Amino acid sequence: MTEKTVLLEIDNVHAAIEGKSILKGINLTINKGEVHAIMGPNGSGKSTLSNILMGHPKYKVTEGRIRFLGEDLFGIPVDVRARKGLFLAFQYPLAIPGVPVAKFLRLSLQSVKGKDVPVTEFLKTLKAKMKLLGISDTFIGRYINEGFSGGEKKRHEILQMALLEPTLSILDETDSGLDIDALKVVASGIEHTRSPERSILIITHYQRILNYVQPDFIHVLADGRIIKSGTKELALELEKKGYDWVLKEAGLPVTQQAVSA
Amino acid sequence: MTQKATVQPKDYKYGFHDDVESVFTSGRGLTRNLVEQISAMKKEPEWMLKFRLKALDIYEKKPMPSWGNTKLLKLLDFDNIRYYVRPSEKTEKNWDDVPEKLKNTFEKLGIPEAERRFLAGVTAQYESEVVYHSIQADLEKKGVIFLGMDQAVQQCPDIVKKYMGTIIPPGDNKFSALNSAVWSGGSFIYVPKNTHVEIPLQAYFRINSENMGQFERTLIITDEGSNVHYIEGCTAPTYSSDSLHSAVVELIALKGSKIRYTTIQNWSNNVYNLVTKRAAAYEDAAVEWIDGNLGSKLTMKYPAVYLLGERARGEVLSIAYAGKGQHQDAGAKMVHVAPNTTSTILSKSISRDGGRTSYRGLLKVYKGALNCKSNVRCDALLLDENSRSDTYPTMEIDEQTASVGHEATVSKVGEEQMFYLMSRGLKEQEAQSLIVNGFIEPFTKQLPMEYAVELNRLIQLEMDGSIG
Secondary structure, three states: OOOOOEEEEEEEEEEEEEOEEEEEEEEEEOOOOEEEEEEEEEEEHHHHHHHHHHHOOOOOEEEEEEEOEEEEEEEOOOOHHHHEEEEEEEOOOOOOOOOEHHHHEEEEHHHOOOOOOOOHHHHHHHHHHHHHHOOHHHHOOOEEEOOHHHHHHHHHHHHHHHHHHHOOEEEEEOOOOOOHHHHHHHHHHHHHHHHHOOOEEEEEEHHHHHOOOOOOOOEEEEEOOOEEEOOOOHHHHHHHHHOHHHHOOOOOOOOOOOOOO | OOOOOOOOOOOOOOOOOOOOOOOOOOOEEHHHHHHHHHHHHHOOEEEEHHHHHHHHHHHHHHOOOOOOOHHHHHHHOOHHHHOOOOOOOOOOOOOHOOHHHHHHEEEEHHHHHHHHHHHEEEEEEEOEEEEEEEEEEHHHOOOOEEEEEHHHHHHOOOOHHHHOOOOOHHHHHHHHHHHHHHHOOOEEEEEEEOOOOOOOEEEEEEEEOEOEEEEEEEEEEEEOOOOOEEEEEEOOOEEEEEEEEEOEEEEEEOOOOEEEEEEEEEOOOOOOOOOOEEEEEEOOOOOEEEEEEEEOEEEEOOOOOEOOOOEEEEEEEEEEEEEOOEEEEEEEEEEEEEOOEEEEEEEEEEEEOEEEEEEEEEEEEEOOOOOOEEEEEEEEEOOOOOOOEEEEEEEEEOOOOOOEEEEEEEEOHHHHHHHHHOOOOHHHHHHHHHHHHHHHHHHHHOOOOOHHHHHHHHHHHHHHOOOO
16 A cells, blocks of 8 residues: 555644533544544534534634644635535535525536536536436426435535545535435445545444445544544444443543444 | 716726717706707607696605605705706617717627527617617517607607506606606507517616716507517616616506516616606506616615406516615505406515615505405515615505415525535635525526526626625
8 A cells, every 4th residue: 555645634623612612632633545434422522523624613623733635724714625625514404595506516616626617517527426326317406405305415415525526525424314225325425435535534423324334444532532443343343332331431421322323 | 077986896897987978968957948948859749748847847846755765865966967868869770870989888788799689679778868779570560669768759649648647647756757757768668469579678778977867768558468578677887976767667458468577777876766667457467577676875666566457467576685875675566456366576685785675565455356365575685784674564455355475584694504605615705696696596587598697697796896
């Protein structure tokens, strides 16, 4: 294997929302081509982590650094991060009434690529991606997430990921609330996005997604910190034994609601 | 040129000012002598002069409206307005004959392209006179009359006399009286029985002289079983002192006919846009006002449909955009006089940068107008904390069988929506424009493609201009 390139470096990051401290010193390094999964119970800081990585203005990094391809992301606005190759698949994607999906996706693609994409070329690319993911054509003419079912919203997120080809994709509980078919779309989207040049961070509450996607590394997030890291064996162990032992090992109370598969 | 610094955003695209020599420019202020002069210059018949003078008397007696934005209305200086400017001697029918300078202005506005694309006929109003007018041969063959209003007075006086001022009499309000006294230009359309005009007819209006009052007068009559779609787009250049635009538009849809009237207005931020628009819809007739209001300092405009015959249908679909220092006081009126009539009002407004929008509407159902249906919906979108939106719906329902729905919403562009769009690489302004475009989508989808694109672009331009 060739030498590893560091893509994302999270160094002792503390973060807060509206003055409430949520992350308490996160350390994580993701190299190019790697797939990481972060698992953790409710309230462990999963969503905060994805939001600070993408640069949500409500979430404040109070300490530590995040570097993306060697560059400090502090103060860099969300749209610039997107153009640098970061992507967040939302847990609850919002509806934007009246804005057709195709129009939005083309604008996004043009923004991220930094150049004009002619309509015909765009539609060709889009349709190819949709076919790959088994997404129906009727999507194109609908308005962004308006009247979408939960599964459709997640498919739409994955379609965006496949289209924009980000260097780092963060999936914020994209797998929760999905039926098996939708879960397979998500999994196949991840598999198609996977390449030596691109990395994926799967943030999840459930182990189920790991039956379809095999991450290189697994981390357990609890109380705003990563309390355990390992390879896929860890996932199997967690599935078998639950979370309590990890929490106990970290000195955290086990009364905290644990992940149930 | 005496153009001074203005409140316009620096890149207001249509703020150019061509140095066109006017053939006649009235002094400032309104006199009986001026009204006589206008009529004489137009070589009008006696009845039209009388109509004007009677209107002038009414105008002088009528008080200013006591409602709406009275503060801004008070600032309107009637003595400092030129009521009549005539830029060239005759009405041109062929594009090649239009003076070069006027043509340049039209070209900046994209008129020739627009014509090539889809126009059946063009009446472009430059200052107070119709200078360019063309009508396709097949329209003439069908017997459709599409003229400048001044020409119509000369060429079909009987029909003009029969209908002009019947829907909006001079005494209706101060501004309709003013218009009736000094009107100039505007369009006249008559569609004969059972005739369908497939292609939209279009006029392009433009004010190009400082303090020039624009008082166009439009009259459209669709005879039984016919239909027409008329489109009017307006844009004005930037000036340092206030201009007044006060049009009167009368529509008459006879039995079983249909009129759609589409307007996109983009006045510069110093224009008072005080317009009276009203339609009469007879048995089984339909009238649709598609009304887009951008720009201007103050717009007061409430397109109305009087549903006079059974099963007549009225519709108003409007959007208003108010930026810094602007007040869009717009709305609609539906008056149900006959049974089984239906009406729909959808009003969408956007306020930004301290701008103010108001929806002012009237829904009236007369006793005996059985089984009427009406649905009113107003949606306001606020783009920041400084902007404002109000709703003043008036309902006078004197008939128990009426079915009336009313819904009003006010929403703000949310941080989460912005974050979502921007996380896909869209810049702040692009994201905001996209949300706004989506918000007015029910309106734009009713426009011909070119207009929809133009409208979205105009809004983008307004929003770009008001940031930083």
